Amino acid sequence: MKKETKEGISRKKFLKQVGLGFGALGTGIFFPGSLSAAGFLSGKATSSKKVIVVGAGLAGLAAARELKSNGHEVVILEARERPGGRVSTLRKPFPDGIYAEEGAAAYSENYTEALKLINEFNFEKIPWTMPEEGIIYHLNGKRIVSKKGEIFNWPYELSEQEQGKDPFSLVKMYIIDTLPKESGMPDLWNKAPVVNFDKLSLAEYLRKQGASEGAIELLQNTMWFAAAPEGTSGLSMAMSDFGLFMGGMPFILKGGNDQLPKEMAKKLKEDLHYGVEVKTIEDLGEKVKISAVKKGNNTTFEADEVIVTLPVKVLKKVTFKPALSAAKFKAIEEMPVLNLTRVFLEVDQPFWRQEGVTGLVFSDLPVMQVNAYTNANNVEKGPAVLESYVVGERAETLGEMEEQEAIDQQLQEMGKVFPKVQEHFTEGYVKAWSEDPYALGGPSWPAPGDVTAYLEDLQAPHGKIHFAGEHTSILRSTMEGALRSGLRAAREVQEG
Numbered sequence: 001m002k003k004e005t006k007e008g009i010s011r012k013k014f015l016k017q018v019g020l021g022f023g024a025l026g027t028g029i030f031f032p033g034s035l036s037a038a039g040f041l042s043g044k045a046t047s048s049k050k051v052i053v054v055g056a057g058l059a060g061l062a063a064a065r066e067l068k069s070n071g072h073e074v075v076i077l078e079a080r081e082r083p084g085g086r087v088s089t090l091r092k093p094f095p096d097g098i099y100a101e102e103g104a105a106a107y108s109e110n111y112t113e114a115l116k117l118i119n120e121f122n123f124e125k126i127p128w129t130m131p132e133e134g135i136i137y138h139l140n141g142k143r144i145v146s147k148k149g150e151i152f153n154w155p156y157e158l159s160e161q162e163q164g165k166d167p168f169s170l171v172k173m174y175i176i177d178t179l180p181k182e183s184g185m186p187d188l189w190n191k192a193p194v195v196n197f198d199k200l201s202l203a204e205y206l207r208k209q210g211a212s213e214g215a216i217e218l219l220q221n222t223m224w225f226a227a228a229p230e231g232t233s234g235l236s237m238a239m240s241d242f243g244l245f246m247g248g249m250p251f252i253l254k255g256g257n258d259q260l261p262k263e264m265a266k267k268l269k270e271d272l273h274y275g276v277e278v279k280t281i282e283d284l285g286e287k288v289k290i291s292a293v294k295k296g297n298n299t300t301f302e303a304d305e306v307i308v309t310l311p312v313k314v315l316k317k318v319t320f321k322p323a324l325s326a327a328k329f330k331a332i333e334e335m336p337v338l339n340l341t342r343v344f345l346e347v348d349q350p351f352w353r354q355e356g357v358t359g360l361v362f363s364d365l366p367v368m369q370v371n372a373y374t375n376a377n378n379v380e381k382g383p384a385v386l387e388s389y390v391v392g393e394r395a396e397t398l399g400e401m402e403e404q405e406a407i408d409q410q411l412q413e414m415g416k417v418f419p420k421v422q423e424h425f426t427e428g429y430v431k432a433w434s435e436d437p438y439a440l441g442g443p444s445w446p447a448p449g450d451v452t453a454y455l456e457d458l459q460a461p462h463g464k465i466h467f468a469g470e471h472t473s474i475l476r477s478t479m480e481g482a483l484r485s486g487l488r489a490a491r492e493v494q495e496g
Contacts (some may be wrong), residue, residue, distance in 0.1 A: 048071050048072055048073060049067075049072050049073070049303075049304040049305055049493065050072070050073040050074075050075070050302075050303045050304050051064075051067050051072050051073070051074055051075070051303055051304065051305050051306070051307060051493055052074075052075045052076075052077060052288070052290060052301055052303040052305075052306045052307070053067075053074060053075070053076045053077070053306075053307045053309065054077050054278050054281075054290070054306065054307065054308045054309060054310060055076075055077075055078060055079075055085065055308070055309035055310050055469070056076050056078035056080075056083040056084070056085065056261070056265060056272060056274075057083070057084060057085025057086065057087065057261065057309055057469070057482060058084070058085065058087060058260070058261055058264075058479055058482040058483050058486065059309040059468040059469045059470070059482040059483065059485050059486035059489075060076060060078075060085075060307070060309040060468070060486060061076075061083060061261055061264040061265060061268065061486070062113070062264075062482070062483045062484075062485075062486030062487055062490070063307050063309065063468055063486035063487065063489050063490040063493075064076050064268055064271065064486075065264060065267065065268065066486070066487055066490040067490050067493060067494070068268065068271070070490075070494060072493070072494075074268070074271045075271055075273065075301060075303065076268060076271050076272045076273065077273050077276040077278055077290070077292060077301065078272060078273065078274050078275075078276060079275070079276060079277045079278070079437075079438045080274065080275075080438055081274045081275055082262075082274070083261045083262060083264070083265035083272070084103070084258045084261035084262065084265075085103075085261070085311070085438075085439070086103040086104060086311070086433070086439055086442075086443070087103050087104045087257055087258050087260065087261050087479060088101070088102050088103035088104075088258055088431075089101055089102070089103075089256030089257055089258040089259075090102040090344060090429065090431070091256070093346070093427055093429060094346055094383065094385065095382070095383050098346075098383055098384070098385060099255070099256050099373075100344055100373050100385050100387055101252070101256070101257055102342055102344075102431040103257070103258075103433075104257055104478075104479050105128075105252075105257075106128045106245075106250040106251065106252050106257075107125075107250065107251050107252065107253070107257070107479060107480075108244065108245045108246070108247065108248040108249065108250050108251070108478075108480070109248030109249045109250075109251065110244055110245065110247040110248030110480075111244075111248070111478070111479065111480035111483075112480070113480055113483040113484055113487065114260070114479055114480050114483055117260060117263075117264065117483075118253070118260065121259075121260070121263045123253045123254070123255075123259055123260070123263075124253070124254040124255075125251040125252070125253065125254070126251060126252050126253070126254050127249065127250075127251055128250040128251050128252050129249070129250070130168070130360075131358045131360065132146075132148055133146050133147050133148040134146065134147075134356060134357045134358040134360070135357070135358060135360050135361070135362065136357055136360070136361045136362075136363075136370075136417055137222065137361075137362050137363065138361065138362075138363035138364070138365055138416060138417050139154065139155055139156075139218070139221055139362075139363060139364050140155035140156070140364065141155070142155045143416075143417070145355075145357055146166070151164040152164055152165065152166055154214070154218055156214030156215070156217055156218050157212065157213070157214040158212055158214045158215055158218075159210075159212045159214075159215070161173075161210075162211075162212060162214070162215050167218055167219055167222040167223060167362075170211070170215055170218065170219060171219065171223065173209075174206050174209040174210070174211050174215070175205075175206075175209075175237075175242060176242065176246075178209050179238050179242055179243075180193050180194060182194045183238040183239060183242055183243035184242075184243040184244070184247050185243070186239055186243065186244070186474050186475055189235065189239055189451070189455075189474040190452070190456075194235060194238055194239065195235065195452060197233070197234035197235040197237075197238050198233050198234065198235035198236075198446075198448065198449055198450075198451045198452045199234075199448060199449060200233075200234035200448060201229060201230050201231065201232060201233070201234060201447075201448045202225070202226060202228075202229045202230075202232040202233075202234055202237050203216050203229035203230045203232075204234065204448075205234040205237070206219070206229070216229055221362060221363065221364045221368075222362040224369065224389070224391075225237055225241040227338075227368075227391045227392060228338075228391070228392060228445070231336070231445070231447045231448075232445065232446075232447070232448075233446040233447060233448050233449070233450055233451050234448065235446075235451045235452075235474070236445075236446045236450075236451055236474065236476050239474045239475060240473075240474065240475045240476050240477060240478055240481065243475075244475050244478060244480060244481070245478060257479075260479075273294070275294055275295055276292050276293075276294045276299070277292055277293045277294070278290055278291075278292045278310075278318060279291050279292055279293060279318065279319065280318070280319040280320075280321065281306060281308065281318060281319070281320050281321070281465055282320075282321040283320075283321065283322065283462070283463040283464050283465055287302050287303065287304065288302065288303055288304070288305060288306045288463075288464050288465060289301070289302050290302070290303075290306065304464070305464045305465070305466065305493050305496065306464065306465045306466065307465075307466045307467070307468055307486075307489045307490070307493065308465060308466070308467050308468070309467075309468045309469045309482075309485075309486065309489075310469065311337075311438075311439050311440065311441070311469060311471065312332055312335050312337060312444055312458070312469070312471040313337055313439070313440035313441050314437075314438060314439065314440055315332050316332055316333065320462065320465065322463070324462055325457075325460075325462070327457045328457045328458070328460060328462060330454075330457075331453070331454035331455075331457040331458045332458070334450070334453075334454060335444055335446065335450060335454055335458065335471055336444070336445050336446065336447055336450065337440070337441035337442055337443065337444050337445055337471075338391055338392075338441065338442035338443055338444075338445040338477070339391060339392055339393070339395040339396045339399070339433075339434050339441060339442065340389075340390070340391050340395050340433045340434070340441070340442030340443075341390045341391075341394075341395040341396075341398045341399045341406075341430065341431065341432040341433065341434070342387055342388070342389055342390070342430070342431045342433075343367075343387065343388045343390070343398070343406060343407060343410040343428065343429075343430050343431075344385055344386075344387050344428060344429045344430075344431075345385065345386045345387070345388075345407070345410065345411060345414065345421070345425055345427075345428050346383060346384070346385055346425070346426045346427045346428065346429075347383065347384050347385070347386060347421065347424040347425055347426060348382075348383060348424050348426055349381060349382065349383070349384060349424060350372065350381075350384040351418070351420050351421075351424050352372065352418055358372065359371070359372025359384075359386065360372060361417050363417065365413050365416060365417070366388075366390065366394055366398075366409065366410070366413045367388035367390070367410055367413045367414050367417065368388060368389060368390045368391065368394065369388070369389040370386055370387065370388050370389070370414065370417065371386075371387045371389065372384065372385070372386055372387075373385050373387065383426070386414065386418070386421070388410050388413075388414065391442070395432070395434070396434055398410075398430075398432065399430075399432025399433075399434050399435045400432075400435070403428075403429075403430045404428075406430045406432075407428035407429075407430060410428075411425060411428070442477075443470055443471075443476060443477030444470060444471035444476045444477065445476065445477065446476060451474065455472070455473075455474060458471060458472045459472045459485075459488070461492055461496075464496075466489040466492050466493060467489065468482075468485040468486045468488065468489035469482060469485055470482045470485065472485045472488075473485050
């Protein structure tokens with residue numbers, strides 16, 4: 001591997017900042033105009049309102065917390081029996097002390113709102129960085145183990161300037177070094193030059209910078225943000241993946257990323273109602289009425305205003321009265337989401353270390369990307385976890401299988417990368433987000449043209465009904481975006 005010495009960030013720094021390549025998702029990571037990361041509300045409410053927040057993910061919790069601190073009465077309705085939404089840490093069925101993230105994978109030092117909360121709650125951060133060697137690539141039937149200082153011989157047709165470069169060097173050359181500074185300014189998403197990127201797919205952007213088709217295929221199989229290069233808006237890539245997430249060092253929370261929403265929920269426990277599925281939201285003029293089902297029984301709630309933070313596909317199942325505008329209805333119907341299935345294989349020991357590899361894999365196999373969670377669990381000898389991170393059509397197919405069938409398939413395919421995995425395997429677990437009734441998919445994933453076509457309509461209030469969530473954001477699929485969207489909706493209520 002050759003080190004880059006071009007202007008801009010060094011390859012070594014980029015390797016640290018790019019993290020392990022498993023999308024922020026999360027939930028993994030929004031707004032037009034005057035939407036800096038600073039707190040939006042100032043001072044107590046001059047007129048207290050009763051506000052219902054639908055959904056106790058990060059967006060809903062942020063909105064509720066902000067409104068309550070400013071003197072409003074808040075009620076939070078959550079369909080699950082826990083807070084966090086798609087921020088979810090998996091602890092069972094693993095042995096005590098072993099955990100993995102089935103939802104949002106990592107935070108970033110560029111997440112200003114998340115950092116405020118993390119510092120307030122005094123959570124310990126663990127760097128989420130990319131190793132410089134010991135990564136396995138399994139591409140076009142070829143297994144490659146990265147070694148420091150070696151030149152890569154990829155099984156793709158690459159241009160002369162691409163030959164020998166690792167995927168991270170290609171990303172730096174074609175994206176990092178070419179994006180304008182405005183990519184890190186989400187307030188300016190609807191202004192030139194960055195707004196013009198929405199017309200381009202990620203693949204088209206790469207081609208414009210001189211990338212070969214072989215390089216695009218290599219990035220598709222090794223970079224989480226490039227999993228669907230023809231179906232990814234260049235604008236959302238520039239703003240969310242690079243302007244935000246990779247603009248700072250990635251990290252995870254020691255003990256699990258879900259500690260953040262759990263701690264936020266503790267401060268709101270008297271206002272939280274779990275197991276409540278919202279069916280209808282009706283703006284009556286003076287009040288807003290919500291019809292819901294709790295443990296099989298019909299129930300209703302009323303408030304002065306409502307903030308809805310449901311994932312965009314779940315939002316389609318809610319009836320609004322009066323009906324949503326044609327533009328808003330179309331935005332909700334048309335906004336794509338990323339199909340995402342994660343398969344976790346518990347093994348009795350981190351056997352891959354005997355080969356001197358990290359357990360991190362990028363491939364074109366059905367397992368796609370593999371993470372060993374060794375930085376989270378600090379595994380030396382005992383049980384460990386290998387996770388396959390599968391997106392797109394493969395994720396949908398995998399999610400529709402019976403759990404044991406999916407585990408067996410992934411175990412067999414992972415054997416092509418780790419020949420000893422079968423003899424060390426003890427137990428498996430599958431999280432298919434498309435099959436989760438309260439998510440119906442992974443994060444929003446705008447295709448070319450979708451941001452300019454739909455984002456403002458997704459954000460727009462509908463009478464006294466307001467909307468938040470990562471899908472209402474230019475910083476799609478990030479926890480930071482969800483938090484900021486909740487604050488934006490809280491500001492709308494406060495100023496309304």
